[in-house]
Amino acid sequence: xxxxxxxxxxxxxxxxxxxxxxxxxxxxxxxxxxxxxxxxxxxxxxxxxxxxxxxxxxxxxxxxxxxxxxxxxxxxxxxxxxxxxxxxxxxxxxxxxxxxxxxxxxxxxxxxxxxxxxxxxxxxxxxxxxxxxxxxxxxxxxxxxxxxxxxxxxxxxxxxxxxxxxxxxxxxxxxxxxxxxxxxxxxxxxxxxxxxxxxxxxxxxxxxxxxxxxxxxxxxxxxxxxxxxxxxxxxxxxxxxxxxxxxxxxxxxxxxxxxxxxxxxxxxxxxxxxxxxxxxxxxxxxxxxxxxxxxxxxxxxxxxxxxxxxxxxxxxxxxxxxxxxxxxxxxxxxxxxxxxxxxxxxxxxxxxxxxxxxxxxxxxxxxxxxxxxxxxxxxxxxxxxxxxxxxxxxxxxxxxxxxxxxxxxxxxxxxxxxxxxxxxxxxxxxxxxxxxxxxxxxxxxxxxxxxxxxxxxxxxxxxxxxxxxxxxxxxxxxxxxxxxxxxxxxxxxxxxxxxxxxxxxxxxxxxxxxxxxxxxxxxxxxxxxxxxxxxxxxxxxxxxxxxxxxxxxxxxxxxxxxxxxxxxxxxxxxxxxxxxxxxxxxxxxxxxxxxxxxxxxxxxxxxxxxxxxxxxxxxxxxxxxxxxxxxxxxxxxxxxxxxxxxxxxxxxxxxxxxxxxxxxxxxxxxxxxxxxxxxxxxxxxxxxxxxxx
Amino acid sequence: xxxxxxxxxxxxxxxxxxxxxxxxxxxxxxxxxxxxxxxxxxxxxxxxxxxxxxxxxxxxxxxxxxxxxxxxxxxxxxxxxxxxxxxxxxxxxxxxxxxxxxxxxxxxxxxxxxxxxxxxxxxxxxxxxxxxxxxxxxxxxxxxxxxxxxxxxxxxxxxxx
Numbered sequence: 001x002x003x004x005x006x007x008x009x010x011x012x013x014x015x016x017x018x019x020x021x022x023x024x025x026x027x028x029x030x031x032x033x034x035x036x037x038x039x040x041x042x043x044x045x046x047x048x049x050x051x052x053x054x055x056x057x058x059x060x061x062x063x064x065x066x067x068x069x070x071x072x073x074x075x076x077x078x079x080x081x082x083x084x085x086x087x088x089x090x091x092x093x094x095x096x097x098x099x100x101x102x103x104x105x106x107x108x109x110x111x112x113x114x115x116x117x118x119x120x121x122x123x124x125x126x127x128x129x130x131x132x133x134x135x136x137x138x139x140x141x142x143x144x145x146x147x148x149x150x151x152x153x154x155x156x157x158x159x160x161x162x163x164x165x166x167x168x169x170x171x172x173x174x175x176x177x178x179x180x181x182x183x184x185x186x187x188x189x190x191x192x193x194x195x196x197x198x199x200x201x202x203x204x205x206x207x208x209x210x211x212x213x214x215x216x217x218x219x220x221x222x223x224x225x226x227x228x229x230x231x232x233x234x235x236x237x238x239x240x241x242x243x244x245x246x247x248x249x250x251x252x253x254x255x256x257x258x259x260x261x262x263x264x265x266x267x268x269x270x271x272x273x274x275x276x277x278x279x280x281x282x283x284x285x286x287x288x289x290x291x292x293x294x295x296x297x298x299x300x301x302x303x304x305x306x307x308x309x310x311x312x313x314x315x316x317x318x319x320x321x322x323x324x325x326x327x328x329x330x331x332x333x334x335x336x337x338x339x340x341x342x343x344x345x346x347x348x349x350x351x352x353x354x355x356x357x358x359x360x361x362x363x364x365x366x367x368x369x370x371x372x373x374x375x376x377x378x379x380x381x382x383x384x385x386x387x388x389x390x391x392x393x394x395x396x397x398x399x400x401x402x403x404x405x406x407x408x409x410x411x412x413x414x415x416x417x418x419x420x421x422x423x424x425x426x427x428x429x430x431x432x433x434x435x436x437x438x439x440x441x442x443x444x445x446x447x448x449x450x451x452x453x454x455x456x457x458x459x460x461x462x463x464x465x466x467x468x469x470x471x472x473x474x475x476x477x478x479x480x481x482x483x484x485x486x487x488x489x490x491x492x493x494x495x496x497x498x499x500x501x502x503x504x505x506x507x508x509x510x511x512x513x514x515x516x517x518x519x520x521x522x523x524x525x526x527x528x529x530x531x532x533x534x535x536x537x538x539x540x541x542x543x544x545x546x547x548x549x550x551x552x553x554x555x556x557x558x559x560x561x562x563x564x565x566x567x568x569x570x571x572x573x574x575x576x577x578x579x580x581x582x583x584x585x586x587x588x589x590x591x592x593x594x595x596x597x598x599x600x601x602x603x604x605x606x607x608x609x610x611x612x613x614x615x616x617x618x619x620x621x622x623x624x625x626x627x628x629x630x631x632x633x634x635x636x637x638x639x640x641x642x643x644x645x646x647x648x649x650x651x652x653x654x655x656x657x658x659x660x661x662x663x664x665x666x667x668x669x670x671x672x673x674x675x676x677x678x679x680x681x682x683x684x685x686x687x688x689x690x691x692x693x
Numbered sequence: 694x695x696x697x698x699x700x701x702x703x704x705x706x707x708x709x710x711x712x713x714x715x716x717x718x719x720x721x722x723x724x725x726x727x728x729x730x731x732x733x734x735x736x737x738x739x740x741x742x743x744x745x746x747x748x749x750x751x752x753x754x755x756x757x758x759x760x761x762x763x764x765x766x767x768x769x770x771x772x773x774x775x776x777x778x779x780x781x782x783x784x785x786x787x788x789x790x791x792x793x794x795x796x797x798x799x800x801x802x803x804x805x806x807x808x809x810x811x812x813x814x815x816x817x818x819x820x821x822x823x824x825x826x827x828x829x830x831x832x833x834x835x836x837x838x839x840x841x842x843x844x845x846x847x848x849x850x851x852x853x854x
Contacts, residue, residue, distance in 0.1 A: 550744060596746030638745075641797045642755065642764040643854070645745055651755060651762045659743040659755050659762055 012053045013106045014289070017099070019046035021361060024095050027088055028364045037077070043091075044073040050098065062101055065116045068123045069094055075127070087126070092365070094119050147178070147211045151235045154221070155203035156228040162198060165224050171204070173220045178210030207235075290391055292351050300347050307340045349536055352392070356434045356443070357385035359398045363405060363432060370409045377416055377427040378409060384434040389441045390536040396513055397443070397533065400506040404445045404529050405430060407502065412449035412527055422524065424448070436535075440515075443531040452521040454478045479519045480617070483507045511666075513537065514557060540635055542652070542662065544628035545611060547592045548601040552624075553633055553652060553662045560612040560619060562627060565589075567606035577674075578605060580621055587612055587621045590672050592663075595647060601625055615665035620674065622663075631655075635662065647671045712814045718807040718843055719786060722774050725807055727836075727843045732788045734798060736806060739783040752854060753802060756785075763787065765800040766852060772831065777804070790852045799852050810838050817845055 023046045026039050047070045054062035069091070075081040097119055101111035152174070156167060174180050182204060189201040208217065214232055221230050314333045320326050360382050371378040389397075413419075413428035420426055433444040454475050461467045461481045473481075485504040510517045514534050521527035534540070534557070542553035543562075569581045570589070578589040589610065593601030602608050602625045610621040633652035638645055638661075649664035716727035742754035742765055751770035755762050765785055769776050782805040790797050817834030833847040 598744075598746070636760075636762050638755070638762055641762060641799060642745075642752075645748070647746065651743075653757045653760065653762075657757055658741065659757050661743065661745070 009057060009106070010289075012057055013102060016050045016053060016102050019050050020095050020099050020102075022046050024092065024365055025361055027092055027095070028368060030083065030088055040073065040077050040083075044070065044077055047073055059105055061111060061113055061116065062098065062105070065094070065098065065101070065120055068120050068127070072123055072127055090119065090122060090126075094123075147209055148234050150206075150208045150210065150214065150217060151231075151233045152206040152208060152217065153203075153231040153233075154206065154228060155230075156200045156224065158199040158201070160200040160224065160227050163224070163227050165227065167200070167202070167204070170220050170224070171206075174206060174208060174217070177212050177216060177220075178208050180209075181207040290352070290354070296347065296351055300344070300351070303340065303344045303347060307337075307344060310336045310340055349390075349538070350388070352390050352536065352538075353388035354391050354394060355386045355388050356394065356441070357382075359394055359401060360385050360432055360434070362398070362402075366402065366405060367409065367430060370406060374409065375415065376409065376413055378413060379427050379429050381429060381431040383431065387434040387436060387441060388535075389533065390538070392537050393441075393513055393533055393535075396509065397531070400509045400517075400531070401432075401443065401445065403502055403506050404531075405432070408445060408447040408449065408527070408529075412447040412451075414450055418450075437532075440532050441535055443533070445529040445531075446526060447528075448526040451523045451525055451527050452479050452482070452519065453523070454521075457481055476520070479521055482519065483517070514540070514555065538635055539632050540652075540662065541630065542633045543611070543630050544654075544660070545592075545609075545622075545624040546626035546628060547596065547624055548598040550596075550598060551628065551654065551658070551660045552592070552596075553660055554611055554613060554622065555649075555662065555665070556630060558613045558615055558665050560614050562609060562611045565605050565608050565610050570605055580610065582612065582621075585619055587619050588674055589621045589623055590668065590674070591623045592668075593623070593625075595668060595672055613665050615669060618669065620665075620669055620672075622668075633660075633662070713811055714814055716810050716812050716843070716845065717786070718810060719784070719803040720805045720807050721769055721772070721803050725841055725843045726803075726832075727810065727812070727845045728786070728788060728848060730809060732790070732848060734787040734789055737785045737787060737800070738781075739779045739785060739802060749854065756800065758787065758798065758800075761798060763798050763800050764854075765802055766854065768801045768803050768851070771801075771851060771854075788848060788852070790848050792849065792853070797852075801852070810843065812836050812838065812843075812845075820844075 023043050026042045026046075030039060047066050051063050051066035051070055054060075054066065072081070072087075076083050094116075097115050101113075101116060104111040154167070154170075156165075160167070171180070171182065183206075185203045185205070186201070188203070189195070195201075210217070214234070217232055218230075221228070224230075310333060314330070314337065317326055317330050317333060363382070364380055367378055367380045408430050413430070414422070414424075416426045419428065429446075429448045431444070431446040433446065435442055457478050458467070458473070458481075461478075461484070462469050466481060466484055467473065483503045483506075507517050510531055510533070514537070516532045518530045518532075519527060520530070540553075541556040543556055543559055545552050545554055563582075565580060570578050571581070573579050580587045580589055587610075589605070591601075591603070593599075593603070602623075605623070609624050609627055611624055611627070612619055612621045614620075633654075635650045636652055638648065638651050645661075647664055647668040648661045649667065650662045651659050652662060654660050715730040717730045717733050718725050718727040720726075740756060742756055744754040745752060745764070748754075751767050753765045753767050755764050757763075767776065779802070783802060784806055785800040785802050786806065787798060787800045790799055817836045820832045820835055831847055831851040832844045834845045836843050836845060
């Protein structure tokens with residue numbers, strides 16, 4: 001009779017990681033020497049619950065490690081010990097170590113114990129616990145690897161079956177521990193006429209040869225302790241006292257795996273190696289649950305209630321005869337329904353929304369670590385931590401942000417000496433600011449460093465062949481160059497940045513979320529990266545357009561403008577590319593009907609509608625038959641039941657129940673065979689020929 | 694009375710026997726084809742459809758099935774048969790196809806649905822394949838039901854587009 005504890009693992013891991021995050025945050029807030037008791041208490045509580053949980057679920061390595069942590073924190077809490085900077089650093093390290101251990105446990109791998117053993121040793125040294133036996137393996141348990149013979153007397157009370165227990169399970173569990181010999185006593189079985197079938201009259205004596213500890217044996221009987229007389233005696237080998245109650249045994253020290261003690265010696269040498277290994281535990285599968293505030297759920301329930309009432313009202317109206325009066329109330333009811341639905345939609349979306357502090361919270365640590373490594377003094381300011389955004393967006397934005405913050409610290413901020421020399425505050429500032437703007441969330445990453453070096457960027461771009469020496473670029477255009485693939489101005493490649501695989505990936509990641517990233521910079525004053533993202537990936541503002549008899553949706557965010565073509569400004573380039581001159585730009589015209597292979601569309605250009613869209617810094621005009629309404633659409637996947645379609649990013653269902661496809665601008669440009677400007681000659685050529693004409 | 698009940702018993706027993714499956718059959722170009730009834734989600738009449746650009750001709754487009762986007766395959770075109778105009782009998786059989794990685798909900802447009810038969814799976818005979826170009830690859834086996842012959846569809850292959 002054992003309960004499958006694994007079903008609770010996920011909750012335990014989730015809570016433990018949360019606990020670790022809390023510990024980390026509080027540790028970073030600590031100013032050594034003036035810690036307040038509430039902070040210490042928070043850290044202590046987190047460590048304590050991780051210890052408790054891991055003990056329950058049998059993650060002994062974690063439990064032991066946190067036990068030492070807890071002991072230390074307890075002393076700090078009681079004021080017996082002063083928290084020094086080294087101690088805080090050590091505690092932060094152990095947070096990392098615990099996180100690594102827990103993630104490998106979550107991935108069902110055996111955690112690498114060398115680092116924890118190393119840290120534990122350091123803690124024990126601090127605690128001067130070397131002599132106290134409480135955290136040391138005591139001789140009895142460490143010899144547990146030897147094979148011992150136990151005599152186990154198991155005499156269930158008569159009512160055992162009524163408690164839902166089955167001795168057979170326990171016996172088979174015992175048999176798994178080692179060689180088992182069983183003697184059954186049946187002398188208590190009454191005469192067949194007096195027998196009560198739901199009582200247990202049997203008792204057993206087992207002889208078990210096992211290398212497991214007594215604890216493991218008593219665990220087998222954990223659930224029947226109160227419903228049976230259990231005696232576990234070690235016979236052969238060491239003599240031990242007979243204990244009447246198996247419950248005593250559970251107090252015994254947990255068995256310590258022999259592997260752990262042996263790694264202590266090599267830990268020192270293996271440390272550099274384990275650092276690399278630590279990164280390898282497969283990252284735990286992205287958690288699929290979210291915590292939702294009860295207020296959000298309550299308001300949802302309220303709204304569903306409203307919806308039900310409206311529905312009842314409408315169906316009542318449906319049964320009545322149609323008169324002028326019912327028609328009016330029907331219209332009112334429908335307006336009510338529209339209102340309810342919109343509220344409900346907004347609130348359901350809110351469920352997926354989390355405050356951005358979930359992402360921001362990892363930066364204090366990151367900044368602390370990096371600034372120590374770079375020997376810079378940095379203050380991190382977080383603004384707008386409560387700004388909410390979609391969970392999926394949040395998960396994907398975190399890496400690009402880490403990259404940008406690293407860049408700011410590494411390239412942006414100067415060293416202390418440089419700052420003093422240029423008359424700045426020796427402590428640099430990095431500010432993360434998040435706020436809502438329209439239907440978007442804007443995240444700004446600002447530093448008060450030296451700003452982007454436009455000269456250096458330009459030279460680099462010339463030597464990389466990205467631009468020509470003769471090209472005259474505005475500062476903003478130069479700054480844009482850092483988002484080109486393979487671009488890096490760092491003179492030396494450091495382990496932080498400079499490999500030049502960064503900014504283009506950052507931009508691509510953000511664009512894949514339908515967002516944008518821009519940079520602005522002033523020499524000597526600092527630079528600001530601005531990330532703009534839609535609040536959610538599930539809904540999109542779309543412009544409905546007609547192509548032949550088909551309705552397509554163009555994401556509003558990528559539309560620059562819509563216009564009627566003035567044929568005098570159109571030139572034909574090459575075999576079949578038309579280019580429209582629009583102010584200073586030359587816009588290639590993509591015929592949607594041609595790319596999508598639809599018949600019966602308007603083919604003449606004059607006075608036809610053109611939707612100018614922008615993607616990857618490239619503007620193109622899409623030729624459409626008609627512009628329909630603008631509306632919010634819910635994005636549905638085409639790939640779920642079909643497959644990826646080139647030039648289409650998804651589908652949606654319109655008000656009339658029909659499916660409509662959402663145009664993927666960058667996919668469309670690829671599909672059209674149009675090449676990018678700059679790197680290719682097509683557009684450039686066309687401009688030249690236009691100029692000539 | 695007793696004869697009837699024993700017949701009923703027989704039928705029940707038969708249905709419980711291993712290897713007996715129920716197949717929904719449909720008509721296409723006067724031939725009868727069968728699919729495992731457990732894969733069938735629903736049967737719909739032909740409805741207006743949204744075309745997918747640059748899709749193969751047998752992919753007629755997608756429909757909205759209560760919020761899910763479901764592609765519709767014209768099975769005639771898929772089998773290389775002559776296409777006919779859709780009429781009142783034309784139906785879309787919505788099936789759940791279990792591919793290796795994921796299961797997909799797809800619709801197949803056929804001339805008409807026919808019947809439901811209980812068929813012993815081992816009775817199915819291997820399809821004789823004469824040429825490379827015929828559609829035997831989409832057929833898992835042939836069975837005789839009375840006088841008729843039913844071709845059992847290999848859904849995974851037929852819908853792997």
